[in-house]
Amino acid sequence: xxxxxxxxxxxTPLLEVTDLVKDFPIRSKGAIRRTVGMVQAVNGVSxxxxxxxxxxLVGESGSGKSTIARCILRLIEPTSGSxxxxxxxxxxxxxxxxxxxxxxxxxxxxxxxxxxxPRMTVSAIISEPLRIHRTTGDIGARVxxxxxxxxxxxxxxxxxxxxxxxGQRQRIGIARALALAxxxxxxxxxxxxxxxxxxxxxxxxLEDLQRQLGLTYLFVAxxxxxxxxxxxxxxxxxxxxxxxxxxxxxxxxxxxxxxTQALLSAVPIPDPKLEKRRRRIVLEGDAPNPASPPSGCxxxxxxxxxxxxxxxxxxxxxxxxxxxxxxxxxxxxxxLMGSEQG
Amino acid sequence: xxxxDSSRAETPVLSVRDLEVAFPTPDGDVQAVxxxxxxxxxxxxxxIAGESGSGKSVSVMAAxxxxPATAQVSGSIAYRGRDVLAMSxxxxxxxxxxxxSMVFQDPMTSLNPVMAVGAQIAEGVRIHQRVNSRTxxxxxxxxLDLVGLPNAGQRVDSYPHELSGGMRQRAMIAMAIAxxxxxxxxxxxxxxxxxxxxxxxxxxxxxxxxxTGSALVIITHDLGVVARxxxxxxxxxxxxxxxxxxxxxxxxxxSHPYTAGLLGSIPRLDAPKGTRLMPIxxxxxxxxxxxxxxxxxxxxxxxxxxxxxxxxxxRPIGNQxxxxxxxxxxxxxxxxx
Numbered sequence: 001x002x003x004x005x006x007x008x009x010x011x012t013p014l015l016e017v018t019d020l021v022k023d024f025p026i027r028s029k030g031a032i033r034r035t036v037g038m039v040q041a042v043n044g045v046s047x048x049x050x051x052x053x054x055x056x057l058v059g060e061s062g063s064g065k066s067t068i069a070r071c072i073l074r075l076i077e078p079t080s081g082s083x084x085x086x087x088x089x090x091x092x093x094x095x096x097x098x099x100x101x102x103x104x105x106x107x108x109x110x111x112x113x114x115x116x117x118p119r120m121t122v123s124a125i126i127s128e129p130l131r132i133h134r135t136t137g138d139i140g141a142r143v144x145x146x147x148x149x150x151x152x153x154x155x156x157x158x159x160x161x162x163x164x165x166x167g168q169r170q171r172i173g174i175a176r177a178l179a180l181a182x183x184x185x186x187x188x189x190x191x192x193x194x195x196x197x198x199x200x201x202x203x204x205x206l207e208d209l210q211r212q213l214g215l216t217y218l219f220v221a222x223x224x225x226x227x228x229x230x231x232x233x234x235x236x237x238x239x240x241x242x243x244x245x246x247x248x249x250x251x252x253x254x255x256x257x258x259x260t261q262a263l264l265s266a267v268p269i270p271d272p273k274l275e276k277r278r279r280r281i282v283l284e285g286d287a288p289n290p291a292s293p294p295s296g297c298x299x300x301x302x303x304x305x306x307x308x309x310x311x312x313x314x315x316x317x318x319x320x321x322x323x324x325x326x327x328x329x330x331x332x333x334x335x336l337m338g339s340e341q342g
Numbered sequence: 343x344x345x346x347d348s349s350r351a352e353t354p355v356l357s358v359r360d361l362e363v364a365f366p367t368p369d370g371d372v373q374a375v376x377x378x379x380x381x382x383x384x385x386x387x388x389x390i391a392g393e394s395g396s397g398k399s400v401s402v403m404a405a406x407x408x409x410p411a412t413a414q415v416s417g418s419i420a421y422r423g424r425d426v427l428a429m430s431x432x433x434x435x436x437x438x439x440x441x442x443s444m445v446f447q448d449p450m451t452s453l454n455p456v457m458a459v460g461a462q463i464a465e466g467v468r469i470h471q472r473v474n475s476r477t478x479x480x481x482x483x484x485x486l487d488l489v490g491l492p493n494a495g496q497r498v499d500s501y502p503h504e505l506s507g508g509m510r511q512r513a514m515i516a517m518a519i520a521x522x523x524x525x526x527x528x529x530x531x532x533x534x535x536x537x538x539x540x541x542x543x544x545x546x547x548x549x550x551x552x553x554t555g556s557a558l559v560i561i562t563h564d565l566g567v568v569a570r571x572x573x574x575x576x577x578x579x580x581x582x583x584x585x586x587x588x589x590x591x592x593x594x595x596x597s598h599p600y601t602a603g604l605l606g607s608i609p610r611l612d613a614p615k616g617t618r619l620m621p622i623x624x625x626x627x628x629x630x631x632x633x634x635x636x637x638x639x640x641x642x643x644x645x646x647x648x649x650x651x652x653x654x655x656x657r658p659i660g661n662q663x664x665x666x667x668x669x670x671x672x673x674x675x676x677x678x679x
Contacts (some may be wrong), residue, residue, distance in 0.1 A: 060536035165625040195393035195563065200607030201619035220537065229609035229619070248615065266541035267611050268566030272589045274612070275569040282545055283538045285492065286506040 008133035012087045013048035013073065014216050015064055015184055016069035020081035022067050026291060034092035041307070044081075046317075049184070054210065054217040056231030056248075058224055060263075062290055063237040065220045069186045072218070074098060085184070094163045103133055109118070109191035112169035116161040122172055123157035129179045143183045146175040149212075151205060171205065186218045191226060203230060224267050228252050236260045239290055239298040242317055246324030256322045256331035259299045286330040297329070305330045343585075353423055354381035355525045355557045356405060356442070361417035363397070363404050365486030371414070372629045374400040376581035378588045379656075382525065387558045389589065391565060391602075395626055397581040398561045402527050406444060407434050422524075438636035440470040443518040445547075447530040449510035453502040459513040460486065462579070463520050470521045485516035488553060489546045508539035511547055519550045526551060545572055565608060569593060577601050580627055580637035582653075587662030597664035597673040600638045636667065644668040 010301050026037040031179055042064040049055045059065045063316060072077040074090060083090045086102060093101065106129075109115040116125055126146055137140075141291055144154035150171040161169055170190060177185050188204070191199040195203040203226065209215060221227050235245040236257065244257040256263045262281040269275055283302045288294055296314050309329050317327040363375040365508045375397040382388045392398040395431065403409050405419045421437060427453040429437065436443075436510065454462055463485055464478035474480070479498070486494035489512040502510055511531060518526055528547060532540040548571065553556045562568060568575055568589060576586040585598035596602040606620035625640040627633050633640060639649035648667050659669045666672060 167625065196565075197393060197603060197622035198625065200609075200619035201623075203609070204619055204621060224537065225609045225611045228442045228611060228615075228616075229613075242602070252611070262538060264611065266537045266546075268570040269611055270565035270569045270591050270593060270605060270608055271610075271612075272569040272572075273567075280541065282541050286508055286539065287536075288345065 012084075014051045014086060015049040016082075016084040016087075017068070017072065018046045018082045018084075020068060020071055020083065021079045022064070022076065023079045024073055027084055027152070035228070037291050039331070040073065040293065041290065042078075043293075045237075045242055047235055047242065049216055049218055051183070051216055052210075052214055053232040054219055055229055055241060056227035056234040057218060057220045057237060058222065058227040058234060059237030059289065060222060062239070063223075064240040064290075065237050066188055069107065069188050069218065069220050072186065073102065073107060075107075099133075103180045104183045105186065106148050106180065106182040106184070107188060108170070108173050108177045108190045110167065110192050112173045112193075113161065115173055116169060117178075117193070118161055120160070121157060121163075122152075122159055122161065123178070125161070125172060126157070126175045126179055127266075129176060133180055135180070142179070146178055149178065149209070150175045151201075165198070166194050167202055170194065170202050172272060174202075174205065174209070178213070182215075183211075184216045184218065186220070187219045189222070190219075192221065192223065199226075206230065224252075236263070239287055239293055241298060241327060243299065243327045245317065250324040252337060254323070254333035256326045256333045257299075257328045258303050258330075259332050262302075265342040297327075299328075349466065352383060354383050354420075354560075355422060357381045357418075357420045357423075358401065358405055358546050359418045359420075360405060361401055361419065362415070363400050363409065365676065366414070367630075370630045373632060374581055374629060375404070376632065377417075378578065380576050380582070380583070380586070383530055384524070384557055387560065387572045389568040389575045390559060390561045390578060390579035391441070391563065392570050392576055393563055393626065393629045395460060395580075396578040398422075398563075398578050399429075399529055400559060401578075402456045402529065402559060406438060406442065406527065411622060412637070418614045436470070439466055440521040441522075442525045442527065443521070443523040445514050445518045445528040447510070447533050449507070449514045450502060452514065453510060458501055459505065459510075460500075463513070463517045466517055466520050469551075474582070474624060481520065483560075485520055486513065486582055488519075489513070489550065490542070491515045491516070495664075498530055503673050506539075507535055508542055511535065511539075511543050513649045515543070515546055519554050519556070522554050523556050525557045525559065526554070527559045527561070530563070532561065532567060533562070533564070565593075567602060577604070581629060582637065583656055583663075583665055584638065585662060585664045585666075586656065587660075590632075591661050595660065595673055597659040597662050598638075598666045599642050599644050599672050602672055614623050623675045636665075638666075644671060 020042055022042040023038040025035040026039060028036045038141040045068060070076045072083055098260045123143050126143050130139050147154050147156055149203055152171055191202050219230055219242050231248055233247050233253045235242045238259050244251055244260045255264055262283045267282045285302055288301055294301050296312050297310045300310040315327045315329050317325045319325045320331060322331050324335055359379045361375055361378045364373050366370040378401050390398045404415050408441055452453050460482040461495040463482040467481050472610050483494050483498050486497055491497050491512050532543050572589045575589045575592050577584045584600045585592060603622040607622060622641050627637055635650040635652055639645040654665045654667045656663045656665045659673050
């Protein structure tokens with residue numbers, strides 16, 4: 001596993017996102033399609049990723065994590081905010097400049113069957129980025145090399161996606177993302193559609209590739225155990241905001257935001273004896289509608305610590321002496337794993 | 343007879359014996375379930391665990407008589423000693439929804455979208471109980487309240503699309519327990535839900551089970567959910583039982599390499615940082631032509647020539663039952679670690 005703490009610190013992070021906002025208009029039905037409201041999918045998110053590390057972006061459905069991934073690549077246009085890659089601002093780049101930048105930033109999607117063209121051979125799929133970006137050299141040899149890199153055989157190149165299992169298809173998606181030797185790979189729920197026995201192989205592959213090729217990952221997922229396993233640093237999202245961020249151990253061993261604590265306590269651990277002893281925080285109700293988020297702190301409607309200040313002031317993501325930034329008026333570190341009830 | 347807890351004297355609520363299910367396709371028969379037996383006793387929680395295509399859902403759908411007519415089902419399924427497969431449609435209807443009821447993965451496809459949830463629950467009550475519509479409605483409110491739907495008195499008139507995923511699943515559970523069943527079958531009840539909502543729904547299932555005293559069969563691919571809720575577990579692979587026993591024992595000391603493999607491939611929230619996952623090589627077999635012998639043998643680190651020749655039957659190992667020729671080795675290894 002890469003350990004950025006031991007490396008000399010680079011002055012500029014590989015990727016830096018500042019105050020990112022993405023609103024999606026809600027349109028009325030009928031022919032006119034007036035805008036009748038806004039869904040704030042991402043509401044002022046800042047994050048950075050250093051070269052060679054994995055940042056895990058974790059949250060439940062509707063938290064905005066996938067929207068951030070798409071905004072970074074400008075697959076959708078952010079409403080406002082800045083995305084810098086190797087220090088260069090991506091907002092305002094021309095199509096051509098953007099395309100050149102995207103060589104260095106690739107994405108792997110959740111569902112390999114939906115993201116691989118069923119009528120293309122695996123070779124054609126993997127070599128497509130090479131052809132689009134007009135790389136020179138022996139494309140066939142490169143495809144063979146990429147297939148071997150992801151644990152498939154070069155002769156698999158002549159087959160079609162449907163001839164492969166789910167895990168193998170995801171490996172094909174990873175090979176395609178690696179084709180242009182990018183610096184950053186955005187992994188958007190890359191193992192969520194896979195059975196656990198297969199998922200483990202893909203996670204190991206991602207770790208190996210990172211070590212071999214010095215890759216940087218943004219790993220977007222809802223599964224907290226998977227994110228903990230793969231990430232150096234973690235950002236927890238709730239309703240378009242980062243509520244807590246820090247190194248893996250900081251967030252998982254001393255979570256200080258009530259939402260992070262509830263989320264971690266809700267994840268069942270495959271150990272019946274431990275499960276029966278664990279302290280559990282069961283949240284009331286559902287996440288609010290992102291089209292009309294609550295005033296102040298967005299989590300307050302489900303929070304057992306909420307007081308008047310929480311309805312009035314939205315807490316900033318700050319380190320208030322906890323050791324890592326937490327967006328809460330009353331952050332208290334809590335070791336959920338260690339403190340079991342009798 | 344295999345796969346059973348034969349030490350128990352009482353009659354099981356549901357008893358499945360040598361169940362086989364095949365689906366004819368143009369390419370041949372898909373052998374979804376290839377000889378599975380299990381029992382569930384009063385008041386207990388049995389988890390049927392396995393990955394996609396292991397036959398875990400199909401085996402309970404068969405027990406409920408919910409498979410399409412093209413499915414070829416053999417074996418026996420007995421509800422309190424009565425043969426379910428031989429029941430008339432009328433008897434089957436009486437059984438389903440009152441004695442046995444089901445909660446499905448996706449409540450949106452199993453609720454009627456043009457009927458208020460309260461009316462759907464009340465309808466179920468009136469089919470099986472002699473009550474007037476007013477009583478049925480107040481029973482619906484009571485049930486929605488029991489499953490923790492906020493403002494049950496108003497929500498009773500909500501349509502499914504007006505409820506969130508978690509609330510819809512609560513409404514489904516309310517409907518399932520409306521007639522005080524002996525057996526509740528939940529097929530991946532939390533799979534489509536976020537983890538905080540999953541925790542709520544598991545709590546509601548437990549509460550519902552306690553309120554009705556029913557047995558619960560939960561079908562899931564999530565071993566964390568099994569650890570959380572189940573007393574006993576049946577691990578399925580390629581249409582057969584791989585291992586069964588008390589959940590505590592099976593998790594602590596698996597006696598089948600597949601169970602051990604599953605446990606080794608899950609990233610655990612409490613694992614030491616840097617733990618390397620141990621994936622299972624290869625992929626599950628095609629159920630059109632499952633391999634001879636043990637279906638797990640092509641992926642198994644313990645496989646010997648015997649394994650590809652002879653199908654291992656479930657047999658007792660320790661306090662569990664394992665369908666592995668090398669089950670003792672697996673069981674003893676778990677103790678050494």
